[in-house]
Amino acid sequence: AAAAGAASPADKERFICIYPAYLNNKKTIAEGRRIPIDKAVENPTSTEIQDVCAAVGFNVLLEKNKMYPREWNRDVQYRGRVRIQLKQDDGNPCLPQFPTRKSVMLYAAETIPKLKTRTQKMGGSDQSLQQGEGGKRGKGKKKK
Numbered sequence: 001a002a003a004a005g006a007a008s009p010a011d012k013e014r015f016i017c018i019y020p021a022y023l024n025n026k027k028t029i030a031e032g033r034r035i036p037i038d039k040a041v042e043n044p045t046s047t048e049i050q051d052v053c054a055a056v057g058f059n060v061l062l063e064k065n066k067m068y069p070r071e072w073n074r075d076v077q078y079r080g081r082v083r084i085q086l087k088q089d090d091g092n093p094c095l096p097q098f099p100t101r102k103s104v105m106l107y108a109a110e111t112i113p114k115l116k117t118r119t120q121k122m123g124g125s126d127q128s129l130q131q132g133e134g135g136k137r138g139k140g141k142k143k144k
Contacts, residue, residue, distance in 0.1 A: 012061060015083035016101045018053075019068040020044045023109040032070045035105050041112045046080025048118075052111040053104065057095055059085035 021032035025040035033040060046062060054060045061083040071078050084104060085094055093099045098107065112118065 012083065014085075014087075015059075015061060016086045016104070017081050017083055018049055018101070018105060018108065019066075019071075019081045020046055020049060020078065021068045021071055022105055023049070023112070032068060035102070035109055039106055039109050041109050043077065044109070044112050045077060046082050048112045048115060049082045049108050051115065052108050053082065053084055056098075056107065056111075058098075058104075059094065 019032065020043070021027055022034040023041050023044045024033060025037050025042055027033040027040075046064070050060050050062045062080065063083060064080050066081040067074070067079055068081065086098065086101060086104065088094055098104045
């Protein structure tokens with residue numbers, strides 16, 4: 001454990017926080033969305049964010065009972081935040097393809113719709129997710 005004065009990036013306190021609201025396309029910027037709406041996902045959960053970030057190799061910490069301060073809805077669905085170790089002790093990114101918190105958020109938002117839990121829930125109505133390799137095009141689909 002590092003001294004209180006010099007918290008290293010490997011300390012849990014120094015991990016970046018990602019709240020589901022940051023990636024939610026149902027939210028406005030004022031309500032806490034941090035990425036472009038066409039890249040955002042519908043109602044992501046902290047568990048989904050944790051899953052995609054852990055899968056890519058991040059050191060991830062799920063805090064189930066944390067609430068996003070701007071979130072007025074107290075439902076369990078909106079609860080939770082994910083802490084991710086973005087940088088190593090020496091200050092270099094843990095994963096070179098994710099130098100910033102924004103890059104992590106965009107990656108998570110891009111990957112969550114491809115999760116098994118998401119593709120099954122749709123019940124085949126959304127075929128663009130099942131195509132696998134050629135799925136790059138169907139991502140930026142806007143709802144009319």
